[in-house]
Structures are given as C-alpha cells and as structure tokens.
Amino acid sequence: MTLKLNIFIICAVVVVWSCNSKTDSTQHATSDSLKYAVGFSVTQLGNSKLVTVNYPYQGAQDGYQYLLVPKGEKIPDHTASVQVIQTPIENIVCTSTTHIPLLDYIDETNSLIGFPTTDYISSEKMRARIDAGEVTDLGIDKGMNIEVLYSLHPDLVMGYTMSKDLGQLKKIQELGIPVVINAEYLEKHPLGRAEWIKFMALFFDREKEADSVFNEIERAYLATHALVKHIEIQPSILSGVVYGDTWFMPAGQNYAAKLFEDAGLNYLWKETDSNGFLELSFESVFEKGKDADLWIGVGSFTTLAEMKVAETRYSLFSSFTNSRVFTYNARKGAKGGSEFLELGYLRPDLILKDLVKIGHPDKLPDYELYFHQQLK
DSSP states (O other): OOSSSSSSOOOOOOOOOOOOOOOTTTEEEEEEGGGSOOOOEEEEETTTEEEESOOSSSTHHHHHHEEETTTTTTOOOTTTTTTEESSSSSEEEEEGGGGHHHHHHOGGGGGGEEEESSGGOOOOHHHHHHTTTOSSEOOOOOOOOOOHHHHOOOOOOOOBBSSOTTTTHHHHHHHTTTTTEEEGGGGHHHHHHHHTTTHHHHTTTOOHHHHHHHHHHHHHHHHHHHHHHHHHHEEEEEEEEEETTTTEEEOOSHHHHHHHHHHHHHHHHHHTTOOEEEEEEEHHHHHHHHSSSSEEETOHHHHHHHHHHHOOOGGSSSHHHHTTTTEOOOOOOOTTBBBOOOOOOOOOOHHHHHHHHHHHGGGSSSSSSSSOOOOO
C-alpha cells in the first residue's frame, strides 16, 4: 500500500461498485474452500465464477460482484451492474504493495505492468522487473496518471478506496478497463487476510497454487499458536506512538490484537470493542501502560534515542527503560519500502513467530526475528 498510518498494523482500503447478480439453477457455491476469509465468496456458474466482495469498505451496505468467464466461452446471463472479466488475465495494474506478494507467491510476478510510486515496492523479484523497465510508475497513488495507465491497456486494475467514492478508479472504469477490489484489510483473523491470495488467484486461474501457499501458511501459523495456546504467564504489552497530540494504537478487536492474543501476549487494551484504532491521550496510555513488559510497534522509529527526542515522556515507560521496545520495520526494500507493510498480510505466520519469540523466547529458541527488531 502506498499510503498508511505507520503504526503496528497496516490499514489498507478497497474499491468496487455495487450490484446484484442474476443467477440460475445451474449455480453452486464453491466458497467452502475458504476457511477464514469472510470478505469474499465464489459461486460456480457452469465454467464461469461469480465472485462477490461482501464488505468492500468499512460500513458498506452492499456487496459487489464480478463475473469471471473463461476466454472463448459464452458469457452467462447477468445484470448490467456486474463486471465481466475474461480469464485468465495476462497483466494487471495494482495500487497497493499488499497485492505484490499475492502475485509473487502464485508465480505471476511478471504480470504486473503498472504501479503508483514503484519505490514503495520491496519484493526483490518485483524490483528486478522495475529496474528492467517492465513496470511503469504511474505517479502518486491518489493522482495516478490515467493517460499513462490507459496506454498500458491492462486487463485489470486492482484498486482501493476509503469509501464508496471511487475517485480516479471510476474514471478508469469509464475507459473500459475492469477495476476490482481487494478487501483483505477488513478481515479480523490474520489467516483471513492471508486467504485473499485465493482472490487474486481467481483472475489468473491459479487456484491450486494459491491453495498450496495458503495451506502452508496456515499450518505454520497454527503450529506456532499451539506453542503458547495454554500458557499461563503472559507478558503485558502496549503498542503505537503519538502523532500530534494523540496516541494511536490497535483496538481490542483489531487484527493486531488478534495476533497479540495468539502469541500469548497480554495486550492491555484487548477489552476495547472497536476493530479500528484507538485515539487516546498520552496521559491515559501512560496510566495504563507505564509498567508494561513490552512495547511492540513504534512507527518509523529506529532507536530509543530517536524516540526520546521526539517525545521525552516515552522514557518514563518501564518497557523503554528496560530496552524492551520493538519495531516491525527491520526489513526495508531497496528504495526504503517496508517489507512488513508489504508482506505482512500474506505472512501472518512470520509475524506470529516474531511475537512469540519476543514474548516467549524459550518456545522458539533457534528462531531469529524476521520483521521485528529490538530498539537500542
């Protein structure tokens, strides 16, 4: 993703347009292959697939649908609002870095032909294509050069939005270029987000590859969770940092909070109801978190000294005094992009291993942190 609130967890957003599908007696659901994702579903219509994005953005009242039809086959009956896409597609323009691993892991790296601000991309395989001039930089995300995008003649644009207002994506659609969404950020379970690799795979006829990748990620995640599932002593933690006068941190139903829970960590704000972010005063966070054992997720800070310069009161926390502060930005791409913000959605198993290693190092004695790093 090219624009984010740089806290512990990414807030990606999505885009589509509303419709209702006309179906017939030949259809049958295939969404039983989805184990955790609830944001999309798939219905078989003969050899075609009707893909429904159930929750395209926060607060959406309607779902959105795409009819995927194998090239050369008859298009099933459908309402005018359903977007028809001939599959498999051969190339794509993506607008979020979280989409990049989905291509890499189903062996469709070479399908990306355009992206807004390519410097954000960390993937080594994709950066090789960028350096070779095979991926066109489309400019700043919200101000993409539509003329350049149109000249690429992509089979598909995968976009995102914060609301039903599609902005430039609507203009792209009006040019006759199919636009779809990826609503992974709304999934509450980490494995639900990872399962959106199956969504990307639908457009390339790569379902088998996606299933194989996801099954391995699921296996690794559950195996790590099992190590601490019944652990009694849980280190207490706080998260986030101050932006302006407000401390932003994951709420208790947030994706990040679920990862903390599955890692056997006592997140001090786990009882809060929202699945978004809390906006708190410094004083309220200090009162509750001053004695927390761990501080995980500190934005873009790279050292304790840097944190103290930005806000001297950070040094009053026990976790700061004891040097038990961790960033998730240990890995950077060639142009400075965050590998965590790019790969984290697809690889919650790696995030979970990091968190277990931080909170319960004896459970993974030989494991080295992947995304996270202790600040000094």
